[in-house]
Amino acid sequence: MYTFSSRLKTFSIVLMVLGILGIGYGFLMAPKTTADVEAILEKEAAEHHGSHAATGSHSTHSLEHSVTATSEHTETEHHVQNDATMADSIHVDTIAIASATDSHNDVKEVKEIASHEGHDVHADHEKHLKHVLHQLQNKPWAALYVACIFVMLISLGVLAFYAIQQVSQAGWSPVLFRVMQGIYSYLPVGSVIFFILLVLTGMHFNHLFVWMNEGINVVGHENYDALVANKSGYLNVPFWLIRAAIFLIGWNLYVYFSKKNCLLQDESSDNSYYKKNFKMSAAFLVFFIVTESIMSWDWIMSVDPHWYSTLFGWYVFASFFVSGITVIALVTLYLKSRGYLEYVNNSHIHDLAKFMFGISVFWTYLWFSQFMLIWYSNIPEEVTYFITRIENYNLPFFGMVVMNFVFPVLILINSDFKRLTWIVSMAGIVILLGHYVDFFNMIMPATVGDRWFIGIPEIGSLLFFIGLFIMVVFTALTKSPLLPKRNPLIEESKHFHY
Numbered sequence: 013m014y015t016f017s018s019r020l021k022t023f024s025i026v027l028m029v030l031g032i033l034g035i036g037y038g039f040l041m042a043p044k045t046t047a048d049v050e051a052i053l054e055k056e057a058a059e060h061h062g063s064h065a066a067t068g069s070h071s072t073h074s075l076e077h078s079v080t081a082t083s084e085h086t087e088t089e090h091h092v093q094n095d096a097t098m099a100d101s102i103h104v105d106t107i108a109i110a111s112a113t114d115s116h117n118d119v120k121e122v123k124e125i126a127s128h129e130g131h132d133v134h135a136d137h138e139k140h141l142k143h144v145l146h147q148l149q150n151k152p153w154a155a156l157y158v159a160c161i162f163v164m165l166i167s168l169g170v171l172a173f174y175a176i177q178q179v180s181q182a183g184w185s186p187v188l189f190r191v192m193q194g195i196y197s198y199l200p201v202g203s204v205i206f207f208i209l210l211v212l213t214g215m216h217f218n219h220l221f222v223w224m225n226e227g228i229n230v231v232g233h234e235n236y237d238a239l240v241a242n243k244s245g246y247l248n249v250p251f252w253l254i255r256a257a258i259f260l261i262g263w264n265l266y267v268y269f270s271k272k273n274c275l276l277q278d279e280s281s282d283n284s285y286y287k288k289n290f291k292m293s294a295a296f297l298v299f300f301i302v303t304e305s306i307m308s309w310d311w312i313m314s315v316d317p318h319w320y321s322t323l324f325g326w327y328v329f330a331s332f333f334v335s336g337i338t339v340i341a342l343v344t345l346y347l348k349s350r351g352y353l354e355y356v357n358n359s360h361i362h363d364l365a366k367f368m369f370g371i372s373v374f375w376t377y378l379w380f381s382q383f384m385l386i387w388y389s390n391i392p393e394e395v396t397y398f399i400t401r402i403e404n405y406n407l408p409f410f411g412m413v414v415m416n417f418v419f420p421v422l423i424l425i426n427s428d429f430k431r432l433t434w435i436v437s438m439a440g441i442v443i444l445l446g447h448y449v450d451f452f453n454m455i456m457p458a459t460v461g462d463r464w465f466i467g468i469p470e471i472g473s474l475l476f477f478i479g480l481f482i483m484v485v486f487t488a489l490t491k492s493p494l495l496p497k498r499n500p501l502i503e504e505s506k507h508f509h510y
Contacts, residue, residue, distance in 0.1 A: 013235040014352055014489045020482065027479025034472015038152030046141040049148065053141075064329055094348070130426040146219040147461045152469040153218040161311060162332070162451045163481050164202030168263060169336025171196040172300055172480035174270070174366075183504035184363055186357045190494045191344050193271050197488035198481050199265060203260040207509055210256050210311075214249040220459050223247045223317045240317050243473040247317065259303045278497040286500055304329055312451075315458040316483035319397045321386070327378045328454075332417075334371035335447045340364060343485070352494055355506040358431040365430035367445065370421060376417040390423060401453055404462040409447045415446025448474065 042053040043049050177185045213220055222240075227233030229241040240247065270289055305325030313324050321327070341364040347353045350478035386394045401409045423439045425432055456464045496502055 013492075014347070014494055016486045017350070020486060024486075027475045027482070029479075031472045031474070031476020031479055033236045034468045035156060035476060037045065037468025037471075038155060038472065041150050041181050042152055043145060046145050049141050049145045049289055052148070053144070078441075080268045082125050083472055101444065127413060143358065144390060144461075144463070146208070147373065147459070147463045150219055150459045151463060152473075153220055154456055155469040155473045157209060157213075157220060157459075157479045158451050158455050158470070160202070160206050160449075162335075162448055163477040164199065164206050165328075165332035166335045166481075167199040167202060167341055168304075169332040169334075170265060170331060171336075171338070172265065172297070172387075173336055175266070175296050175300070177292040178270075179292070179297060183501045183503065184360065184508045185504045186496055186505040187508075188344060188360065188364075188505075189274065189496050189499070190489065190492060191340060191353070193274065193492075194485050194498065195268055195339055195343060196488035198484045200355045201476040201480065201484050202477075203264055207256060210253060216254055220302075220455075221315055221317075221475065222313060222458070225465045237317075242318065245313060255306065255310060257293055259307050262299055266292065267480065272297075274496060274499075275492055277491075277499065278510075281496060281499050283498075286498075288423060298489060312454050313454055316397060318393055321382050321394075323382045325380055327375070327382060330371060330378055331447050331450050334368060334375060335444055337364060337371060339441045341368060341436055342440045345437055347489075347494070349433075355495065359509050361433070361436060362427070362430045364438075365436050368436075368439065369424040369430070372417060372420040374425075376413070379417075384501065400457045405453055405464065407458060408453055409464075412446050412449040412453060415442050417448075419443075428508065434484035 043052065080345060093106040170192050174189065174196065176182075177189075177192075210217070214224070216224065219225070222228070223237075223243070225235045228237050229244045230236055231241075270293060272291070273285040273289045275287075277283070308325045308328035309320075311318060312328060341361065344353060344356060345361070346365065348356055387398060389395070419442050421441050423435060429435045450465070451463075452470075499505075
């Protein structure tokens with residue numbers, strides 16, 4: 013039986029405490045009114061103006077650019093509220109206005125030009141301040157959302173991998189079943205927290221999903237969006253939450269019964285519970301492949317309701333699936349280092365590392381296929397998704413490709429390296445960080461625009477869920493022996509070598 017060490021337990025508690033402090037700090041520091049936002053923009057404008065003080069023509073250029081942007085903003089006001097790229101453009105231009113209108117004459121000139129074109133500068137400015145306020149208020153919520161869904165989906169990836177091992181009747185993996193069961197024991201806890209977060213979002217505690225905006229389906233309302241209105245039969249809060257409840261309950265039912273049958277099999281005199289798990293796993297995989305795709309549309313892709321990709325479900329799956337397999341490898345290596353899992357050998361680690369390598373390549377194939385086809389076709393409503401990320405998220409966007417493809421391929425392509433503990437551990441940590449950044453890139457641009465920064469709220473949220481994950485997983489590992497006794501393939505797994 014595994015014993016949860018006091019040192020690791022203390023470490024997980026420290027992570028959760030630090031995480032709670034970081035999350036609290038993020039919400040505390042978020043602006044509360046448009047006046048707070050205006051003060052932030054004025055400070056940024058002053059810094060921006062100061063950095064260009066040596067350039068004499070800067071104010072004139074910014075002034076002309078600002079008036080043009082103000083005109084464009086009024087003409088496309090509706091799209092600004094729902095398109096991250098245009099929102100970011102307006103933000104940059106507003107700073108330019110602030111830096112260009114330091115004097116009374118500049119302000120007067122802007123107003124005269126805008127008045128001549130039939131625009132109300134003050135009204136446009138107020139609308140923009142409100143938009144930026146929503147972005148900044150979203151920042152701690154988005155940080156919490158990204159960390160919560162990423163860690164929860166890791167446990168879901170492990171659950172799917174476990175079901176695949178059951179259905180395929182793989183002979184190498186039964187010695188790792190208890191590790192997998194310990195990891196996917198986090199899914200019920202993560203599901204409850206995530207569903208609460210969804211309910212709070214549906215109650216408009218944040219503005220993460222623009223399709224939830226007031227009046228977005230009402231013709232004539234300032235927030236009206238014809239494209240989103242056409243999707244309202246599917247994208248509406250009650251149906252959205254009902255779907256989420258069905259998905260989470262279905263996944264957790266399999267968590268409960270698969271673990272129960274596996275433990276009962278240890279005490280059984282025949283293979284009846286093993287056969288039940290086989291049939292249940294086959295049914296679960298059908299349920300999973302459908303619900304996973306819909307989940308990716310509902311919880312991730314719908315933050316950009318004007319954009320869609322037919323590859324997106326597979327893309328999200330590849331991301332959290334390889335993350336789940338990586339966590340299996342890391343937990344296994346940790347338990348081995350503590351003297352547990354005596355029957356796990358280098359061949360088992362090698363197989364896990366092969367999956368880490370293979371699914372990393374699969375993820376890269378999906379990433380490139382999605383990116384290349386959309387970029388090459390250059391259809392505005394599609395390519396905007398990537399333009400936003402390349403322009404405003406350049407480092408994390410391309411950095412994740414290095415972390416999720418270049419690094420693991422170069423490190424794990426060598427067969428001998430897949431058997432070395434420190435190399436697999438190092439590659440695993442990089443892969444997990446890379447796929448956290450992947451989820452960050454999928455969600456942040458549409459929720460916070462160019463206001464992103466991996467700071468205290470983001471780090472705090474991640475620390476909290478990592479600490480909670482460690483606490484739940486390693487507590488679950490203490491509940492049953494780490495070796496399944498009566499699995500019909502256990503002897504083959506114990507003597508697995510190649």
